[in-house]
Amino acid sequence: MTRKTMKAEFREILEKIPDDKKVIGKKLIEELSFMEKTLASLKRQIEENGELEHFQQGKQDFLRESPALKGYNTTVQRYSVMYRQLTDLMGKTQEAEKSNAVYDFLKEEKPLPLPPIGAMTF
Numbered sequence: 001m002t003r004k005t006m007k008a009e010f011r012e013i014l015e016k017i018p019d020d021k022k023v024i025g026k027k028l029i030e031e032l033s034f035m036e037k038t039l040a041s042l043k044r045q046i047e048e049n050g051e052l053e054h055f056q057q058g059k060q061d062f063l064r065e066s067p068a069l070k071g072y073n074t075t076v077q078r079y080s081v082m083y084r085q086l087t088d089l090m091g092k093t094q095e096a097e098k099s100n101a102v103y104d105f106l107k108e109e110k111p112l113p114l115p116p117i118g119a120m121t122f
Contacts, residue, residue, distance in 0.1 A: 007033070016090040028086040035079045042072040 006014075010029045017025040045068040053066045 010086075013086060013090065018089075018091065021089045025086060025089050028082055028089075032079065032082055032086065035075055035082070039072060039075055039079065042068045042075065046072060 006029060010032070014022065014025050014029060046066065049066060049068065051066055051069050052063045055062055055064045
């Protein structure tokens with residue numbers, strides 16, 4: 001993929017990725033770009049043909065989820081995971097590290113102090 005065909009969004013992310021991880025970033029961007037084209041094609045098919053299709057095989061006769069919709073849903077999930085992998089290559093920002101400090105504090109397993117047994121009423 002040449003720089004001219006890379007989306008501005010991906011270029012910005014790639015610039016923020018450390019040099020030692022740029023090769024991985026470029027490969028993820030290639031796959032994400034392909035997935036975007038695939039999603040656009042599947043979306044057109046769904047818009048033209050609908051979410052359901054008539055299925056008939058032997059005595060079976062029913063409506064089912066269209067293969068295009070099934071492929072779209074799967075690809076969207078994989079796109080989301082891969083996009084997250086790409087953004088994770090950038091490393092954490094100071095803002096993200098601060099928010100994680102709060103999360104880390106909250107997830108610490110500290111037992112809550114219990115009142116004395118005589119003080120408890122039911």
